[in-house]
Amino acid sequence: MARLLTYLLLPLSWLYAGVLAGRNWLYDRGWKPSAAFETVPVLSVGNLRVGGTGKTPHVAWLVAWLRARGQQPALLSRGYGRRTRGYRRATAADTAATIGDEPLQQFRQFGGAVPVVVSEDRVAGIGRLLLQEPAVTAVVLDDAYQHRRVRPAFNILLTEQQRPFYQDFVLPAGRLRESRAGAQRADVVIVTKCDPALSAAARTTITENVRRYARPEVPVLFSCYDYGPPVPAAGPAAGAAPGPEVVVLTGIAQPGPLLEHLAAAGYRVAAHHRYPDHHAFTPAEIGALAAQLRPGQVVLTTQKDAARLREPALAASVADLPVFYIPITVRFLAAGDTRLAALLNPYFPPHAVV
Template identity: 75%
Template sequence: MPSWYSYLLLPLSWLYAAVMAGRNWLYAQGWKGSTAFPEVPVLSVGNLRVGGTGKTPHVAWLVEWLLRQGQQPALLSRGYGRRTRGYRLAQPSDTAATLGDEPLQQFRHFRGLVPVAVSEDRVAGIRHLLQREPAPTAVVLDDAYQHRRLQPAFNMLLTEQQRPFYSDEVLPTGRLRESRRGAGRADVVIITKCDPQLSATQQRDIRQHVLRYARPEVPVLFSCYDYGRPVPVPGTAAPEQPGLEVLLLTGIAQPEPLLHYLEAAGYHVRHHARFPDHHVFQLRELRALATQLRPGQCVLTTQKDAARLMEPTLAASMANLPVFYIPIEVRFLADGAARLAALLTPYFPPHAVV
């Protein structure tokens, strides 16, 4: 937005920041209740900024790490964008409309082996999960950093290299949900979507900026994305492999890293149909996309977008489109994965392994 417009919004940002600071102070003083679950480690993955910071692939990394340790994790999300209310445990019949696109993506990614649930009230959601047999040995919270009614055992704060929280402002001037001081609740800060060649000097500079707001002893780690081979979206007319002439379809907050990867990998993106984060795709939009396709071309999208494209109302149109999604995995720079594992391991002593 223009700089003059940002100045006009500053009083609103100060007011919003003051309200959030007051709320956080009430929780810190114990005047507003916050529920902990000593019987199970609750691990929260969140951010200070509105929009994509890479939570979904980092949640998947964390769940996969827990599985490798012999744990039985469960995943709990608010279920942003769903048309249902209350607690809901994911089932094979669920769609993005009933569960939310990100929980549905995780449920399909783990093929139903990890319980995935949604609930606006995370405390109630955890209580429901703990009633399951067998009960989970860990609960991973997706996007719950500002859900102060719940006190997690471990707080992972994510922020992008290109849009770090320490260079941003509170809404509506900037994109922060609360002031930068909110980083003080983090047990680890992860700088996401990094350049894989990020130098030690650059890492040190970023770490110094983060530690102006986080606690001095908090580790600052760095991660990047590894993109996998295109995967055909079920129910579409995708061939075995896409050609290099592609159309890109995205409904995510930050599609630029994917676009840069595709161009670097040799794909020729002839058209980019770009929509807002969590966009609910419409038949007319898919028909418009189909008119852009030329013989030999296909459509590439993200795994999160693919979850929404598989809605029953879109099935007929999707059956005629050759669509692939690009899987994403998180990779930590240097010894970041080992350092994060060392932080998490004390919550899972050997006798607790099932």
């Protein structure tokens, strides 16, 4: 049935893809303006597919790499899901409602040491950021692959191993934001959420499939997730430790890898309260979860979801809930981190280090 529906929707996908192809053609030929920034490198991290490719942890890896090299990066996002508009620099007083859950997570992850800015107009946002933050030596654009008004110095394209762009279709028949040909703009393609034991032969096959659409010389790298121990996030979780039976709360696009990790780590998931990506939790939803929680059980969630659980409107609802989040970090396979660093190094020569 799903395959039949895909075929029925293909004419609409072709129409949508055609409109986007025309838009990209105008940008490629300079008939629509695209701004480049010469003073600092602009690094873009994005995807062709709607949601769930692992942008946030890869952005965190990139920011950490830049800081380790002595750079002062800044993050710029449109702030998806926020209830504000315009340019806004994240502060300790912000919430997911004011800047979006992912920018809030990034701001807290780096302890405020990395400027995090949200702006729908990324051209104006970068310009204002560079004026207000003269120490910034690199700007990382989060989820800006289709934002052609900015011409990044380096374009990172992410695609999942289990849902690669080369097997998908453009909306509404599939989940692609534009056609597979969009991979031509990538300077590197990272295949994410890989099986850590992915064989060399499998990597070769995936690389060949990617290069049917990307430029032939573009490197194809592979990454997986490493999961850390549960971190107290809310309620009476501090000083406690999760038992073997847990309740999972997610509002992300792809919770499957998290559930697989929990099963492998020996947790038994008594219930999974699953919501759409970027879902704004309500007191009623948290109350329903609390009513199902039995003695000895704790709530496990993601770091991004934990950011939304800290909304002031939810303070009373989560006050008595033992909530932990599972941190994730990116690990590259087959020395992919070394290869990516070699691609990025020319943009940050030693004399530019501050």
